[in-house]
Amino acid sequence: MGELMLVRHGETAWSRSGRHTGLTDIPLTPEGETQAKAVAELLDGRTFALALTSPLGRARHTAELAGITGAQLEPDLVEWDYGGYEGITTNEIRERVPGWVLWRDGVVPGDAAHPGESIVDVGRRVDRVLDRVRPVLAAGEDAVLIAHGHLLRVLTARWLGLPPADGRLFRLDTARLSTLGYEREQPVLLGWNVS
Template identity: 60%
Template sequence: MSDLVLVRHGETEWSANGRHTGRTDVPLTARGVEEAISLAPYFRGRRPALVLTSPLRRAVATAELAGLTGAVPDPDLYEWDYGGYEGITTAEIRRSAPDWSLWTDGVPPGDPAHPGESAAQVGARADRALARIAPVLRADDGDVVVVAHGHFLRVLTARYLGLEPAAGRLFLLRTGTVSALSTEHGLPVIAGWNTRP
């Protein structure tokens, strides 16, 4: 079976200062562009069977700069919708909720563009994406590359491994990195994590 290769987009201004960046469509910083370009050697000479991206420009630009052509935007790959916490840092949230955790406490509803999601809702999107990806992986005609966002990819990893969505908290994921999910003896495994070529 082929590998599922995960790429977290390059740095944005909001990711650099810890702001929760769900559906807000912020661009890559100059460093984020460099991070994305630095991924190109990893993909040079590889022929993925499928490349999917989040529709947000930070993911689309990362795919393009990494040399991943023919990427298909997939709305299930959007970042976690942070609702009323969109654009706010964890430190700011913890001023009024000292023990707050995205993974266990979730987010309050925001405006109509940011209604918010629970871990289970993000997990359902990850499950839909994995169901569409699975036949391509089983065909073993090349890897599937997903270029998306930190929290979403962490949930996707948890679901690939058969864990609850909130177990994504275990998989810290840096900007501009490549990770690989694979199988060993028919069981799902992490084959590489947070690598930079």
């Protein structure tokens, strides 16, 4: 069985300040570009039968800087649409909604550009991505996904057969590499948050 590598995009100004960055296309900071280049060293010598990237610029640029060639755009890999919480920090949200937790309470509707998305919807999207990846892994080949923090955490939960909200259990920093795979036929976590 092959392995599924996950790459979170490099640092952006909003990820550095803790702002929820869903569909707003924020570029990498110079530090984020340096982080993305460091991922290339972690992937040195790896080849991928399938490489998929979020269409958002921060993920695409990370893929390029990490030396991942031929990555196909996959719309289902965009980050969680945070709706009215787009661009706002958790502390700012908690000033309005004390005790708020994204994984439990979700998001509020936003505008036409950011209408908001439930965690169940994010789970459905990552399930479609995993359906696309599994045949590649079953053929003994490797795949790589370049995407976003919360999205990849939900994807990991779903890979392990957990509900989408259990993505809360997997902290994922910027420009980190994680690996999903199998122990015999059982989906497992092989490596997490590696830099």
